[in-house]
Amino acid sequence: MDSALVEAQRAAALGEVPVGAVVAIGERIVASRHNEREATDDPTAHAEILALRDAATELGTWRLDEATLFVTLEPCPMCAGAAWASRIGRVVWGAPNPDAGSLGSLYHLGSDPRLNHELNVTHGVREEACGDILRKFFSQRRA
Amino acid sequence: MDSALVEAQRAAALGEVPVGAVVAIGERIVASRHNEREATDDPTAHAEILALRDAATELGTWRLDEATLFVTLEPCPMCAGAAWASRIGRVVWGAPNPDAGSLGSLYHLGSDPRLNHELNVTHGVREEACGDILRKFFSQRRA
Numbered sequence: 282m283d284s285a286l287v288e289a290q291r292a293a294a295l296g297e298v299p300v301g302a303v304v305a306i307g308e309r310i311v312a313s314r315h316n317e318r319e320a321t322d323d324p325t326a327h328a329e330i331l332a333l334r335d336a337a338t339e340l341g342t343w344r345l346d347e348a349t350l351f352v353t354l355e356p357c358p359m360c361a362g363a364a365w366a367s368r369i370g371r372v373v374w375g376a377p378n379p380d381a382g383s384l385g386s387l388y389h390l391g392s393d394p395r396l397n398h399e400l401n402v403t404h405g406v407r408e409e410a411c412g413d414i415l416r417k418f419f420s421q422r423r424a
Numbered sequence: 425m426d427s428a429l430v431e432a433q434r435a436a437a438l439g440e441v442p443v444g445a446v447v448a449i450g451e452r453i454v455a456s457r458h459n460e461r462e463a464t465d466d467p468t469a470h471a472e473i474l475a476l477r478d479a480a481t482e483l484g485t486w487r488l489d490e491a492t493l494f495v496t497l498e499p500c501p502m503c504a505g506a507a508w509a510s511r512i513g514r515v516v517w518g519a520p521n522p523d524a525g526s527l528g529s530l531y532h533l534g535s536d537p538r539l540n541h542e543l544n545v546t547h548g549v550r551e552e553a554c555g556d557i558l559r560k561f562f563s564q565r566r567a
Contacts, residue, residue: 324506333468
């Protein structure tokens with residue numbers, strides 16, 4: 282999660298909503314990205330989507346069942362869905378997302394037996410640090 | 425939906441699960457793509473994600489509120505989430521997706537007042553033709 286926090290800080294420095302994501306297999310980081318929606322004008326350029334795509338390229342397969350996605354904010358429906366679509370083994374998220382969180386808050390797309398893959402989800406890791414980056418970003422924007 | 429069906433046929437010819445998607449503003453088609461997951465080894469390369477990204481590039485904004493997404497199969501959680509994330513005005517889908525459909529079947533991510541955007545959804549357009557392409561593809565694969 283430390284690496285995902287570094288990514289989130291990079292996003293903040295660029296004026297992007299500060300969310301960072303890392304895909305790792307064991308200790309090995311295979312992809313590391315941050316939110317780039319504003320810079321790229323791409324509605325899908327959330328940190329998780331970019332990291333999952335990079336990881337698939339790096340590993341040469343769209344099936345990421347050996348991997349773990351670490352992300353500083355609880356994924357939105359699109360990103361929780363992308364985690365499901367990539368068959369990722371595990372998702373670890375930091376701060377809860379009460380407005381759109383889809384791995385525990387509004388939905389739990391990771392544990393729906395009707396879907397063909399379930400995700401092992403761990404939440405609240407470095408929650409304070411992950412949330413502080415977002416709170417600071419939005420309070421500066423309002424100022 | 426005719427153009428989305430043409431895209432789905434293109435996917436089938438390439439051995440991809442045949443789903444096609446088009447983004448249009450009024451009569452103008454701004455993006456037209458098909459599923460490319462196997463060719464690109466990208467877990468996010470569903471027709472809808474690719475079409476939404478192309479449309480955002482074409483229009484120079486991630487906000488697609490003037491646009492309609494036409495897709496031959498009811499979107500999965502990731503793609504329904506991407507439609508939400510792009511603030512798209514409307515989604516028109518063809519065949520239902522009982523295994524993962526998230527605009528009516530398993531979930532209705534388009535009409536959740538807790539989310540910051542709701543989608544106008546029309547379903548079952550050219551349902552028979554949209555479903556036939558998929559049924560034919562899977563029956564040939566099993567043969």
